[in-house]
Amino acid sequence: MRDPGQPSLDQLRVFIAVIDHGGFAHAARALHRTQSVISYTIANLEEQLNVALLDRGKRKPTLTEAGKALLADARAVSLKVDGMRARARALSAGLEAEVSLVVDVMFSTCKLVRILHAFQTAFPTVSMRLRTEALGAVTQLVADGTCRIGISGWMPGTPDVIERQACGFVTMVPVVAPQHPLAQIDGIVPTAVLREHTQLVLTDRSTLTAGQDFGVLALRDWRLGDLSSKHALLRNGIGWGNMPLELVQWDLDAGRLLPLRIAEGGSFSFPLYVIRRGDEEPGPATRWLIQQFLDLAQPGAPAPLNEREPTAPPHAYHALNEAAPAGLAVAAPIALRPR
Numbered sequence: 001m002r003d004p005g006q007p008s009l010d011q012l013r014v015f016i017a018v019i020d021h022g023g024f025a026h027a028a029r030a031l032h033r034t035q036s037v038i039s040y041t042i043a044n045l046e047e048q049l050n051v052a053l054l055d056r057g058k059r060k061p062t063l064t065e066a067g068k069a070l071l072a073d074a075r076a077v078s079l080k081v082d083g084m085r086a087r088a089r090a091l092s093a094g095l096e097a098e099v100s101l102v103v104d105v106m107f108s109t110c111k112l113v114r115i116l117h118a119f120q121t122a123f124p125t126v127s128m129r130l131r132t133e134a135l136g137a138v139t140q141l142v143a144d145g146t147c148r149i150g151i152s153g154w155m156p157g158t159p160d161v162i163e164r165q166a167c168g169f170v171t172m173v174p175v176v177a178p179q180h181p182l183a184q185i186d187g188i189v190p191t192a193v194l195r196e197h198t199q200l201v202l203t204d205r206s207t208l209t210a211g212q213d214f215g216v217l218a219l220r221d222w223r224l225g226d227l228s229s230k231h232a233l234l235r236n237g238i239g240w241g242n243m244p245l246e247l248v249q250w251d252l253d254a255g256r257l258l259p260l261r262i263a264e265g266g267s268f269s270f271p272l273y274v275i276r277r278g279d280e281e282p283g284p285a286t287r288w289l290i291q292q293f294l295d296l297a298q299p300g301a302p303a304p305l306n307e308r309e310p311t312a313p314p315h316a317y318h319a320l321n322e323a324a325p326a327g328l329a330v331a332a333p334i335a336l337r338p339r
Contacts, residue, residue, distance in 0.1 A: 005048035009081055012074040014041040015053060019071060023060050087125045096283040098127040102147040105134045105202070105227040106170045106244050107272065115292045123285045134227070135204035142275050148286055150275045151293060164273035167293040171245040173267045174260040175252070177237035183258050191263045198222055200230045200241035 017027040018038065028035040046053050053067035063071060091097060099119075103112060116128065131147060138152040143159045151167065176182045182189055182197055203223040222239060224230045231248070234241055235256055243257075245267070251257040259267075274293045276282065282290065 002050060004050050007045055007048045009078070011041055011045040011048070013078055014038055015045055015071070015074050016078060018042060018054070018061065019063065083125070094284060095123070096126055096285050098129055099123075099283075099285050099289060100129040100131075100147040100149075101289065102131040102133055102138050102141045102150045104138050104150075104152050104170075104272065105132050106153065106172075107151050108170075108244075108246050110246070111296060115289070118292065119285070119289055122288060126285045134202045137204055139275060142277060145277065148276060148280070148282065149290055152273055152275050153270050154273070161277050161279055162275050163278040164275045165290075165294055166297050167272050167274045168296045169269040169271045171267060171269045172242045173245050173248065173252075174240060174242050174262055175234060175248055175257040176240040176260050177235055178255060178258055179237045180240065182240055182260060188261045188263050194240075194262055198239035200224060200233055200239040202227065202230060 014027065014031065017031055018024060021027045021030050024035050024038045024042075028038045031038070042054065049070065051066040051070070052064050053070060054061040055064050087097065116130070119126075119128065129147070131141065133141065135153070138150045139159070139162060141147045142150040142152075143162060152164070153170070180197075182194070185193065197220075199221045201221045201223055203225055222233075224233070227243075227247070230241060231243065233239060234243065234248075235251065240260060248257050252259060274290050276286075276290070
């Protein structure tokens with residue numbers, strides 16, 4: 001048995017048209033060809049592939065078993081070629097083939113999903129390479145050119161090549177599980193008591209902030225590589241720590257976590273920035289994406305899907321005092337269910 005030949009793209013598209021339009025005559029009209037040309041093209045395709053694709057014994061041609069299997073391949077090839085042509089048109093117009101983005105783990109997932117969904121709609125031919133990091137690792141990836149843009153918190157020692165623009169802030173709250181010893185203390189927890197309990201802290205995988213700590217009060221701490229692990233340990237009573245309010249709001253409402261009233265401040269916010277290298281000119285898709293993040297800092301920007309109105313008087317937290325790390329701004333009082 002001879003090996004199958006090399007079918008042409010035109011043959012595959014005629015095959016697809018015959019099935020999609022319900023026969024040779026309808027496919028001929030759709031493709032602006034004669035019916036004999038359509039029939040001849042299908043016959044040549046079957047000769048090339050060495051299989052019968054259509055059963056012509058009925059008034060309307062139907063797929064053979066081989067035809068059913070190969071139709072999916074034909075559609076895949078056709079779609080791939082169409083996608084390649086669309087990408088080529090975009091590239092010839094100056095559009096990037098790929099956008100690389102690194103986002104701080106503290107950034108709102110709801111906001112990120114909303115922006116990326118809009119990006120996919122606006123730039124269907126542009127690939128997205130997304131990474132999530134903490135602290136200085138975001139800046140490091142942008143500085144070394146691994147990612148074109150980043151969403152980062154305030155960082156000391158940011159390289160001069162990095163340009164940044166404000167795009168909002170994240171509100172952080174100190175929390176603990178109900179079964180944790182700190183949750184049994186009425187009123188404000190003294191710093192001396194707080195320091196005796198393990199604090200869960202995110203670690204920086206870059207060298208940008210080596211030797212520096214941010215918001216670490218306890219004498220013992222556990223360094224974690226991702227926010228989800230920290231969240232899980234907190235809910236299970238292993239230590240205390242600061243978490244993004246948006247991420248733990250449901251836990252606070254349900255009583256799975258409790259807000260800590262601590263002597264050295266309570267809730268606080270730190271600013272977020274869109275960062276990029278100043279010596280590189282972003283392409284159209286990158287500029288569009290940057291603007292979406294910048295719009296978050298404008299009045300009237302849509303709130304995340306799971307943000308809610310306060311449910312208790314704003315006395316659950318104390319403002320962050322002067323011991324806050326440089327670059328952190330005191331947040332407005334956060335209203336949460338009291339313990």
